[in-house]
Amino acid sequence: MMAVSLNTDVNQRRYRGLPELGSRALFPTLEVPVYLNHGSLSPISEAVQASINEVLAGYASRGMGWYAVETERRERLRANLAGMLSADQGEIALVGNTTAGIQAIALGLDWQPTDRVLLLEGEFPTNVMPWLQAARNHDLQTVWMEAEAFRLDRAGALERLEAELSRGVRLMAISAVQFATGQRMPLEAIGELCRRFGTELFVDAIQALGVVPLDVKAICIDYLACGSHKWLMGPEGAGLLYVDAARAGRLNPQLAGWLSCEDPFAFLTRAPGELRYDRPLRRDARLFEAGTPNSIGLAGLEASTALLTELGIDSIFDHVQSWLGALEPALVECGFESARMGGKEGRSGILSVRPPDPALAPAWAAALGAQGVACASPDGWIRFSPHWPNALSEVDTVVTAVDEIIAAGGPGQIT
Numbered sequence: 001m002m003a004v005s006l007n008t009d010v011n012q013r014r015y016r017g018l019p020e021l022g023s024r025a026l027f028p029t030l031e032v033p034v035y036l037n038h039g040s041l042s043p044i045s046e047a048v049q050a051s052i053n054e055v056l057a058g059y060a061s062r063g064m065g066w067y068a069v070e071t072e073r074r075e076r077l078r079a080n081l082a083g084m085l086s087a088d089q090g091e092i093a094l095v096g097n098t099t100a101g102i103q104a105i106a107l108g109l110d111w112q113p114t115d116r117v118l119l120l121e122g123e124f125p126t127n128v129m130p131w132l133q134a135a136r137n138h139d140l141q142t143v144w145m146e147a148e149a150f151r152l153d154r155a156g157a158l159e160r161l162e163a164e165l166s167r168g169v170r171l172m173a174i175s176a177v178q179f180a181t182g183q184r185m186p187l188e189a190i191g192e193l194c195r196r197f198g199t200e201l202f203v204d205a206i207q208a209l210g211v212v213p214l215d216v217k218a219i220c221i222d223y224l225a226c227g228s229h230k231w232l233m234g235p236e237g238a239g240l241l242y243v244d245a246a247r248a249g250r251l252n253p254q255l256a257g258w259l260s261c262e263d264p265f266a267f268l269t270r271a272p273g274e275l276r277y278d279r280p281l282r283r284d285a286r287l288f289e290a291g292t293p294n295s296i297g298l299a300g301l302e303a304s305t306a307l308l309t310e311l312g313i314d315s316i317f318d319h320v321q322s323w324l325g326a327l328e329p330a331l332v333e334c335g336f337e338s339a340r341m342g343g344k345e346g347r348s349g350i351l352s353v354r355p356p357d358p359a360l361a362p363a364w365a366a367a368l369g370a371q372g373v374a375c376a377s378p379d380g381w382i383r384f385s386p387h388w389p390n391a392l393s394e395v396d397t398v399v400t401a402v403d404e405i406i407a408a409g410g411p412g413q414i415t
């Protein structure tokens, strides 16, 4: 068989050193003048495009001979993600999206009837629906709290949470950052409470990972799922599931695939007699990598996480806070209500503001879009979500656009 040279080194060398906070140099074809919508979907960088092109070119020229290159690339991705989370590589499974990660755990726990699951009102539906389905299937009880309570009265909400957990809760599911308000949840305090009362903690990290520092061990997170296309800046249809090593061995998945077991390739690479269906299941997160992976999406994610790792999540967080810190007072002066919390520990990559008439939030997002400022309008908030490529000089452009919309008589007047 022809030896496969690791052309990915060329790609890595080409982009090494290039990402720079506040520079769009790696996004030369991005048409939107001010892109503030990473909370919805990130534009694809040149590095990600090059990585994806390389997968396609590799398979085009070598077919199965290229497979090992992608296997190695995925191990680099696993290392990047583990590094970002302070996890071990064996605790990371590469999956299709956040939902797939949540479903894996919802289908993998040995639920007992009347187990209680704590969910948050106001969460993005991804982190609610699979748990509700598990509740229907297994006769679980759901306990609800308001996500907003942790923003409006954090100490009071933590007290209420403590009371709920003290009554016995099997699992709590929470987003690290709330999608609509950008509230960064008090995960350290919540993790400590969950550990104290024996509650398993599941975190949806898609609005955090890539911009907010996250240490799964320090927070005592048991499971965490995250998609690629927002703050991780990769393509759609790729993601990760973290499973704490101590939990993985106790999972009892209702579904498994040919790659879920130990030594799954033996029957393809060794002498006859290895084709068996009784190989033991893996006892780590990779149990959930049940079939052939999305090598194209994961190659893109490998390239984007390499850039994030190079820049450092702490530096990215500080950069984004400077950016949002410059915009927030200008918007408040214009009459918008800001949802951004006072302390750093409550802040994320999102600044959400509410116009005096919340019904006009979509009209505001559309009017700003027409002025070259891409943002979103989830659930009555206007959401600005810059990332590392956004320059501080863009803030003035946003403020000017807002002033012009107000001067024109409101968002409905601008098309």
Ligand SMILES: Cc1ncc(COP(=O)(O)O)c(C=O)c1O
Binding pocket: 097, 098, 099, 100, 124, 126, 127, 175, 177, 178, 179, 204, 206, 207, 226, 227
């Ligand atoms: C908090 C949150 N979770 C999950 C998702 C998406 O889930 P999935 O990756 O399964 O599509 C989003 C946004 O699309 C989100 O804001």
